[in-house]
Amino acid sequence: MESENTLRRLKTIEGHLRGIIRMVEADEYCIDIIRQIQAVDAALNKVSTQILDNHLNTCVITAIKGNNVKEREKVIKEITEVFEMSAKV
Amino acid sequence: MESENTLRRLKTIEGHLRGIIRMVEADEYCIDIIRQIQAVDAALNKVSTQILDNHLNTCVITAIKGNNVKEREKVIKEITEVFEMSAKV
Amino acid sequence: MESENTLRRLKTIEGHLRGIIRMVEADEYCIDIIRQIQAVDAALNKVSTQILDNHLNTCVITAIKGNNVKEREKVIKEITEVFEMSAKV
Amino acid sequence: MESENTLRRLKTIEGHLRGIIRMVEADEYCIDIIRQIQAVDAALNKVSTQILDNHLNTCVITAIKGNNVKEREKVIKEITEVFEMSAKV
Numbered sequence: 001m002e003s004e005n006t007l008r009r010l011k012t013i014e015g016h017l018r019g020i021i022r023m024v025e026a027d028e029y030c031i032d033i034i035r036q037i038q039a040v041d042a043a044l045n046k047v048s049t050q051i052l053d054n055h056l057n058t059c060v061i062t063a064i065k066g067n068n069v070k071e072r073e074k075v076i077k078e079i080t081e082v083f084e085m086s087a088k089v
Numbered sequence: 090m091e092s093e094n095t096l097r098r099l100k101t102i103e104g105h106l107r108g109i110i111r112m113v114e115a116d117e118y119c120i121d122i123i124r125q126i127q128a129v130d131a132a133l134n135k136v137s138t139q140i141l142d143n144h145l146n147t148c149v150i151t152a153i154k155g156n157n158v159k160e161r162e163k164v165i166k167e168i169t170e171v172f173e174m175s176a177k178v
Numbered sequence: 179m180e181s182e183n184t185l186r187r188l189k190t191i192e193g194h195l196r197g198i199i200r201m202v203e204a205d206e207y208c209i210d211i212i213r214q215i216q217a218v219d220a221a222l223n224k225v226s227t228q229i230l231d232n233h234l235n236t237c238v239i240t241a242i243k244g245n246n247v248k249e250r251e252k253v254i255k256e257i258t259e260v261f262e263m264s265a266k267v
Numbered sequence: 268m269e270s271e272n273t274l275r276r277l278k279t280i281e282g283h284l285r286g287i288i289r290m291v292e293a294d295e296y297c298i299d300i301i302r303q304i305q306a307v308d309a310a311l312n313k314v315s316t317q318i319l320d321n322h323l324n325t326c327v328i329t330a331i332k333g334n335n336v337k338e339r340e341k342v343i344k345e346i347t348e349v350f351e352m353s354a355k356v
Contacts, residue, residue, distance in 0.1 A: 003202055010199050017195060021188050024181055030233035031256045037226045038260070041219055041267035045176040048215045053169040055208035061161070064153040072150070078209045079168065080142040082216070087134040087175045088355045089219035092291055099288050106284060110277050113270055119322035120345045126315045127349070130308055130356035137304045144297035167298045171305070177266045178308035223354040231347040239339070242331040250328070257346065258320040264354045265312040 002054045006047060013043050045086075052082065091143045098136050105129050134175070141171065180232045187225050194218050223264070230260065269321045276314050283307050312353075319349065 020036045056079075063075040109125045145168075152164040198214045234257075241253040287303045323346075330342040 003205065007199065007202050010195070010202060014192065014195050014199065017188070017192050021185065021192065024185050024188060027181065030229050030237065031260060034226050034229055034233075034260050035263070037222050037229075038263050038267045041222055044215050044219055044222075045173065045267065048176070048212050049169060049173040051208050051212055051215075052172055053165070055212075056165045056168060059208065060165075061153055064150055076142070076145045076149075079145060080138060082209060082212050083141055083172055083175060084134065084138040085213070085216050086172060087137070087178075089176075089216045089223065092294065096288065096291050099284070099291060103281065103284050103288065106277070106281050110274065110281065113274050113277060116270065119318050119326065120349060123315050123318055123322075123349050124352070126311050126318075127352050127356045130311055133304050133308055133311075134356065137301050140297050140301055140304075144301075148297065171298060171301050174302070174305050178305045178312065223351065226354070227347060227351040230350055231343070234343045234346060238343075239331055242328055254320070254323045254327075257323060258316060261319055261350055261353060262312065262316040264350060265315070265356075267354075 002050075006050060006054075009043070009047050009050070013040055013047070016040050016043065048082075048086070052079075091139075095136060095139055095143075098132070098139070102129055102132050102136070105132065137171075137175070141168075180228075184225060184228060184232075187221070187228070191218055191221050191225070194221065226260075226264070230257075269317075273314060273317055273321075276310070276317070280307055280310050280314070283310065315349075315353070319346075 016036070017040055020033060020040065023033050023036065060075050060079070063071045066072065105125070106129055109122060109129065112122050112125065149164050149168070152160045155161065194214070195218055198211060198218065201211050201214065238253050238257070241249045244250065283303070284307055287300060287307065290300050290303065327342050327346070330338045333339065
Protein backbone atom coordinates (compact mmCIF):
# COMPACT_ATOMS: atom_id res chain seq x y z
CA MET A 1 0.00 0.00 0.00
CA GLU A 2 1.22 3.44 -0.94
CA SER A 3 0.48 5.08 2.40
CA GLU A 4 2.50 2.44 4.28
CA ASN A 5 5.59 3.71 2.51
CA THR A 6 4.63 7.35 3.21
CA LEU A 7 4.04 6.54 6.88
CA ARG A 8 7.37 4.77 7.20
CA ARG A 9 9.18 7.75 5.68
CA LEU A 10 7.38 10.23 7.95
CA LYS A 11 8.23 8.17 11.04
CA THR A 12 11.88 8.10 9.98
CA ILE A 13 11.76 11.90 9.62
CA GLU A 14 10.17 12.16 13.08
CA GLY A 15 13.12 10.18 14.48
CA HIS A 16 15.53 12.44 12.60
CA LEU A 17 13.83 15.51 14.08
CA ARG A 18 14.07 14.08 17.60
CA GLY A 19 17.80 13.61 16.94
CA ILE A 20 18.03 17.30 16.07
CA ILE A 21 16.25 18.24 19.30
CA ARG A 22 18.86 16.19 21.22
CA MET A 23 21.63 18.00 19.31
CA VAL A 24 20.23 21.37 20.42
CA GLU A 25 19.88 20.11 24.01
CA ALA A 26 23.51 18.93 23.93
CA ASP A 27 24.52 22.36 22.59
CA GLU A 28 26.11 20.88 19.47
CA TYR A 29 27.72 22.98 16.73
CA CYS A 30 25.19 25.31 15.05
CA ILE A 31 26.23 24.50 11.48
CA ASP A 32 25.87 20.75 12.10
CA ILE A 33 22.34 21.36 13.39
CA ILE A 34 21.44 23.51 10.36
CA ARG A 35 22.71 20.77 8.04
CA GLN A 36 20.53 18.20 9.79
CA ILE A 37 17.50 20.50 9.48
CA GLN A 38 18.24 20.85 5.76
CA ALA A 39 18.37 17.04 5.50
CA VAL A 40 14.92 16.84 7.11
CA ASP A 41 13.68 19.47 4.63
CA ALA A 42 14.94 17.40 1.71
CA ALA A 43 13.31 14.25 3.12
CA LEU A 44 9.98 16.07 3.56
CA ASN A 45 10.14 17.22 -0.07
CA LYS A 46 10.50 13.59 -1.16
CA VAL A 47 7.45 12.60 0.88
CA SER A 48 5.41 15.47 -0.59
CA THR A 49 6.40 14.41 -4.10
CA GLN A 50 5.38 10.84 -3.37
CA ILE A 51 2.00 11.96 -2.00
CA LEU A 52 1.43 14.22 -5.00
CA ASP A 53 2.31 11.39 -7.40
CA ASN A 54 -0.23 9.15 -5.68
CA HIS A 55 -2.83 11.97 -5.74
CA LEU A 56 -2.32 12.54 -9.49
CA ASN A 57 -2.75 8.83 -10.20
CA THR A 58 -5.97 8.54 -8.23
CA CYS A 59 -8.10 11.60 -7.35
CA VAL A 60 -6.89 13.76 -10.24
CA ILE A 61 -7.49 11.12 -12.90
CA THR A 62 -10.95 10.41 -11.45
CA ALA A 63 -11.85 14.12 -11.31
CA ILE A 64 -10.66 14.84 -14.84
CA LYS A 65 -12.38 11.79 -16.33
CA GLY A 66 -15.57 12.70 -14.43
CA ASN A 67 -18.28 15.10 -15.50
CA ASN A 68 -18.11 17.49 -12.57
CA VAL A 69 -16.44 20.60 -14.00
CA LYS A 70 -16.16 22.30 -10.59
CA GLU A 71 -14.41 19.28 -9.13
CA ARG A 72 -12.00 19.20 -12.08
CA GLU A 73 -11.21 22.88 -11.72
CA LYS A 74 -10.67 22.38 -7.99
CA VAL A 75 -8.11 19.57 -8.35
CA ILE A 76 -6.20 21.50 -11.00
CA LYS A 77 -6.14 24.66 -8.91
CA GLU A 78 -4.84 22.70 -5.93
CA ILE A 79 -1.93 21.28 -7.92
CA THR A 80 -1.00 24.75 -9.12
CA GLU A 81 -1.13 26.05 -5.54
CA VAL A 82 1.07 23.38 -4.00
CA PHE A 83 3.52 23.77 -6.90
CA GLU A 84 3.77 27.52 -6.32
CA MET A 85 4.19 27.00 -2.58
CA SER A 86 6.83 24.30 -3.04
CA ALA A 87 9.15 26.88 -4.59
CA LYS A 88 8.72 29.07 -1.51
CA VAL A 89 9.42 26.64 1.31
CA MET B 90 -3.79 34.62 -25.14
CA GLU B 91 -2.10 32.95 -22.21
CA SER B 92 1.39 32.95 -23.74
CA GLU B 93 1.26 36.72 -24.34
CA ASN B 94 1.12 37.21 -20.59
CA THR B 95 3.94 34.68 -20.03
CA LEU B 96 6.06 36.41 -22.68
CA ARG B 97 5.50 39.82 -21.16
CA ARG B 98 6.54 38.55 -17.71
CA LEU B 99 9.65 36.85 -19.09
CA LYS B 100 10.69 40.03 -20.92
CA THR B 101 10.24 42.01 -17.70
CA ILE B 102 12.45 39.48 -15.94
CA GLU B 103 15.04 39.80 -18.73
CA GLY B 104 15.08 43.58 -18.11
CA HIS B 105 15.44 42.95 -14.37
CA LEU B 106 18.38 40.63 -15.02
CA ARG B 107 20.09 43.22 -17.25
CA GLY B 108 19.68 45.68 -14.37
CA ILE B 109 21.48 43.20 -12.09
CA ILE B 110 24.32 42.89 -14.62
CA ARG B 111 24.69 46.70 -14.55
CA MET B 112 24.73 46.59 -10.73
CA VAL B 113 27.64 44.12 -10.83
CA GLU B 114 29.45 46.25 -13.45
CA ALA B 115 28.97 49.31 -11.23
CA ASP B 116 30.36 47.33 -8.29
CA GLU B 117 27.25 47.89 -6.20
CA TYR B 118 26.76 46.45 -2.70
CA CYS B 119 26.77 42.62 -2.70
CA ILE B 120 23.70 42.21 -0.52
CA ASP B 121 21.65 44.53 -2.76
CA ILE B 122 22.64 42.39 -5.76
CA ILE B 123 21.72 39.15 -3.97
CA ARG B 124 18.31 40.62 -3.06
CA GLN B 125 17.67 41.51 -6.71
CA ILE B 126 18.66 37.99 -7.79
CA GLN B 127 16.20 36.62 -5.22
CA ALA B 128 13.49 38.88 -6.67
CA VAL B 129 14.19 37.45 -10.14
CA ASP B 130 13.98 33.93 -8.66
CA ALA B 131 10.56 34.73 -7.18
CA ALA B 132 9.35 36.18 -10.49
CA LEU B 133 10.53 33.08 -12.37
CA ASN B 134 8.62 30.87 -9.93
CA LYS B 135 5.46 32.82 -10.74
CA VAL B 136 5.99 32.32 -14.47
CA SER B 137 6.58 28.58 -13.97
CA THR B 138 3.39 28.33 -11.94
CA GLN B 139 1.45 30.13 -14.66
CA ILE B 140 2.85 27.84 -17.36
CA LEU B 141 2.05 24.75 -15.27
CA ASP B 142 -1.50 25.99 -14.69
CA ASN B 143 -1.97 26.42 -18.43
CA HIS B 144 -0.44 22.99 -19.07
CA LEU B 145 -2.78 21.31 -16.57
CA ASN B 146 -5.81 22.95 -18.19
CA THR B 147 -4.88 21.88 -21.71
CA CYS B 148 -2.43 19.02 -22.38
CA VAL B 149 -3.01 17.22 -19.07
CA ILE B 150 -6.80 17.23 -19.36
CA THR B 151 -6.56 16.02 -22.96
CA ALA B 152 -4.10 13.26 -22.05
CA ILE B 153 -6.13 12.04 -19.08
CA LYS B 154 -9.41 12.08 -20.97
CA GLY B 155 -7.75 10.27 -23.89
CA ASN B 156 -7.26 6.55 -24.29
CA ASN B 157 -3.49 6.50 -24.57
CA VAL B 158 -2.33 5.09 -21.23
CA LYS B 159 1.34 5.75 -21.97
CA GLU B 160 0.64 9.40 -22.74
CA ARG B 161 -1.36 9.74 -19.53
CA GLU B 162 1.41 8.19 -17.47
CA LYS B 163 3.92 10.49 -19.17
CA VAL B 164 2.08 13.74 -18.32
CA ILE B 165 1.58 12.64 -14.72
CA LYS B 166 5.23 11.68 -14.33
CA GLU B 167 6.30 15.07 -15.72
CA ILE B 168 4.19 16.97 -13.18
CA THR B 169 5.69 14.94 -10.34
CA GLU B 170 9.18 15.65 -11.67
CA VAL B 171 8.80 19.42 -11.98
CA PHE B 172 7.16 19.51 -8.53
CA GLU B 173 10.08 17.65 -6.99
CA MET B 174 12.58 19.90 -8.76
CA SER B 175 10.74 23.08 -7.75
CA ALA B 176 11.52 22.36 -4.12
CA LYS B 177 15.21 22.12 -4.99
CA VAL B 178 15.79 25.30 -6.98
CA MET C 179 18.63 31.67 26.56
CA GLU C 180 18.61 31.45 22.80
CA SER C 181 18.52 27.66 22.60
CA GLU C 182 15.42 27.49 24.84
CA ASN C 183 13.52 29.29 22.09
CA THR C 184 14.99 27.01 19.39
CA LEU C 185 14.09 23.94 21.42
CA ARG C 186 10.54 25.11 21.95
CA ARG C 187 10.11 25.73 18.22
CA LEU C 188 11.55 22.33 17.31
CA LYS C 189 9.23 20.57 19.78
CA THR C 190 6.27 22.42 18.26
CA ILE C 191 7.39 21.21 14.82
CA GLU C 192 7.70 17.66 16.17
CA GLY C 193 4.06 17.90 17.34
CA HIS C 194 3.06 19.24 13.93
CA LEU C 195 4.81 16.32 12.24
CA ARG C 196 3.06 13.80 14.49
CA GLY C 197 -0.21 15.44 13.44
CA ILE C 198 0.74 14.84 9.79
CA ILE C 199 1.46 11.18 10.56
CA ARG C 200 -2.03 10.88 12.05
CA MET C 201 -3.48 12.53 8.92
CA VAL C 202 -1.81 9.88 6.74
CA GLU C 203 -3.01 7.10 9.07
CA ALA C 204 -6.56 8.51 8.85
CA ASP C 205 -6.21 8.58 5.06
CA GLU C 206 -6.94 12.31 4.87
CA TYR C 207 -6.97 14.29 1.61
CA CYS C 208 -3.53 14.29 -0.11
CA ILE C 209 -3.44 18.01 -0.82
CA ASP C 210 -4.22 18.84 2.84
CA ILE C 211 -1.31 16.62 3.90
CA ILE C 212 1.07 18.25 1.38
CA ARG C 213 0.07 21.70 2.68
CA GLN C 214 0.84 20.66 6.25
CA ILE C 215 4.24 19.30 5.15
CA GLN C 216 4.93 22.65 3.47
CA ALA C 217 4.01 24.42 6.72
CA VAL C 218 6.54 22.25 8.58
CA ASP C 219 9.13 23.12 5.92
CA ALA C 220 8.51 26.83 6.45
CA ALA C 221 8.76 26.45 10.24
CA LEU C 222 12.06 24.55 9.90
CA ASN C 223 13.45 27.36 7.73
CA LYS C 224 12.65 29.83 10.50
CA VAL C 225 14.48 27.70 13.05
CA SER C 226 17.50 27.40 10.75
CA THR C 227 17.56 31.16 10.29
CA GLN C 228 17.41 31.68 14.05
CA ILE C 229 20.27 29.22 14.64
CA LEU C 230 22.35 30.87 11.90
CA ASP C 231 21.72 34.30 13.39
CA ASN C 232 22.91 33.07 16.78
CA HIS C 233 25.95 31.40 15.16
CA LEU C 234 26.92 34.63 13.34
CA ASN C 235 26.68 36.61 16.57
CA THR C 236 28.85 34.21 18.53
CA CYS C 237 31.21 31.74 16.82
CA VAL C 238 31.62 33.72 13.61
CA ILE C 239 32.47 36.99 15.36
CA THR C 240 34.94 35.17 17.62
CA ALA C 241 36.57 33.37 14.68
CA ILE C 242 36.88 36.51 12.56
CA LYS C 243 38.25 38.62 15.41
CA GLY C 244 40.70 35.84 16.30
CA ASN C 245 44.11 35.19 14.76
CA ASN C 246 43.50 31.69 13.45
CA VAL C 247 43.20 32.15 9.67
CA LYS C 248 42.18 28.52 9.10
CA GLU C 249 39.36 28.80 11.62
CA ARG C 250 38.16 32.03 9.98
CA GLU C 251 38.17 30.45 6.54
CA LYS C 252 36.30 27.45 7.93
CA VAL C 253 33.44 29.48 9.44
CA ILE C 254 33.05 31.53 6.25
CA LYS C 255 33.05 28.44 4.05
CA GLU C 256 30.37 26.86 6.26
CA ILE C 257 28.06 29.87 5.90
CA THR C 258 28.45 29.81 2.13
CA GLU C 259 27.66 26.08 2.11
CA VAL C 260 24.49 26.28 4.19
CA PHE C 261 23.35 29.28 2.13
CA GLU C 262 23.82 27.34 -1.11
CA MET C 263 22.03 24.33 0.33
CA SER C 264 19.13 26.41 1.66
CA ALA C 265 18.17 27.32 -1.89
CA LYS C 266 18.02 23.63 -2.73
CA VAL C 267 15.90 22.23 0.06
CA MET D 268 38.83 39.48 -10.53
CA GLU D 269 35.87 37.97 -8.75
CA SER D 270 33.22 40.13 -10.41
CA GLU D 271 34.46 39.16 -13.90
CA ASN D 272 33.41 35.60 -13.14
CA THR D 273 30.06 36.76 -11.71
CA LEU D 274 29.41 38.93 -14.77
CA ARG D 275 30.24 36.10 -17.14
CA ARG D 276 27.82 33.79 -15.32
CA LEU D 277 25.04 36.41 -15.32
CA LYS D 278 25.48 37.03 -19.06
CA THR D 279 25.26 33.30 -19.69
CA ILE D 280 22.02 33.23 -17.66
CA GLU D 281 20.71 36.21 -19.68
CA GLY D 282 21.35 34.18 -22.87
CA HIS D 283 19.60 31.20 -21.31
CA LEU D 284 16.60 33.38 -20.45
CA ARG D 285 16.42 34.73 -24.02
CA GLY D 286 16.38 31.11 -25.20
CA ILE D 287 13.38 30.49 -22.93
CA ILE D 288 11.59 33.52 -24.40
CA ARG D 289 12.15 32.05 -27.88
CA MET D 290 10.76 28.71 -26.65
CA VAL D 291 7.57 30.46 -25.49
CA GLU D 292 7.33 32.38 -28.79
CA ALA D 293 7.71 29.10 -30.68
CA ASP D 294 4.98 27.58 -28.50
CA GLU D 295 7.23 24.77 -27.29
CA TYR D 296 6.14 22.11 -24.81
CA CYS D 297 5.21 23.62 -21.39
CA ILE D 298 7.14 21.11 -19.32
CA ASP D 299 10.33 21.71 -21.35
CA ILE D 300 9.96 25.44 -20.70
CA ILE D 301 9.42 24.90 -16.95
CA ARG D 302 12.54 22.74 -16.82
CA GLN D 303 14.60 25.47 -18.49
CA ILE D 304 13.25 28.04 -16.02
CA GLN D 305 14.27 25.71 -13.18
CA ALA D 306 17.76 25.48 -14.70
CA VAL D 307 17.98 29.30 -14.72
CA ASP D 308 16.85 29.30 -11.06
CA ALA D 309 19.62 26.88 -10.15
CA ALA D 310 22.21 28.96 -12.03
CA LEU D 311 21.06 32.13 -10.24
CA ASN D 312 21.44 30.38 -6.89
CA LYS D 313 25.05 29.58 -7.77
CA VAL D 314 25.73 33.22 -8.63
CA SER D 315 24.14 34.39 -5.35
CA THR D 316 26.28 31.94 -3.42
CA GLN D 317 29.42 33.19 -5.18
CA ILE D 318 28.53 36.82 -4.44
CA LEU D 319 27.81 35.99 -0.78
CA ASP D 320 31.12 34.15 -0.47
CA ASN D 321 32.94 37.19 -1.83
CA HIS D 322 30.97 39.48 0.50
CA LEU D 323 31.83 37.37 3.56
CA ASN D 324 35.53 37.43 2.65
CA THR D 325 35.63 41.20 2.22
CA CYS D 326 32.97 43.50 3.74
CA VAL D 327 31.95 41.12 6.52
CA ILE D 328 35.50 40.49 7.73
CA THR D 329 36.23 44.22 7.64
CA ALA D 330 33.04 45.08 9.52
CA ILE D 331 33.57 42.45 12.21
CA LYS D 332 37.24 43.33 12.74
CA GLY D 333 36.31 47.04 12.87
CA ASN D 334 35.13 48.97 15.89
CA ASN D 335 31.77 50.12 14.54
CA VAL D 336 29.24 47.98 16.41
CA LYS D 337 26.29 49.24 14.33
CA GLU D 338 28.07 48.32 11.09
CA ARG D 339 28.85 44.88 12.47
CA GLU D 340 25.24 44.32 13.50
CA LYS D 341 24.10 45.50 10.07
CA VAL D 342 26.25 43.05 8.08
CA ILE D 343 25.20 40.15 10.31
CA LYS D 344 21.52 41.05 10.03
CA GLU D 345 21.83 41.20 6.23
CA ILE D 346 23.32 37.70 6.04
CA THR D 347 20.50 36.33 8.18
CA GLU D 348 17.94 38.05 5.95
CA VAL D 349 19.29 36.75 2.63
CA PHE D 350 19.62 33.28 4.16
CA GLU D 351 15.98 33.32 5.27
CA MET D 352 14.86 34.59 1.88
CA SER D 353 16.94 32.02 -0.01
CA ALA D 354 14.80 29.26 1.45
CA LYS D 355 11.70 30.99 0.10
CA VAL D 356 12.62 31.64 -3.52
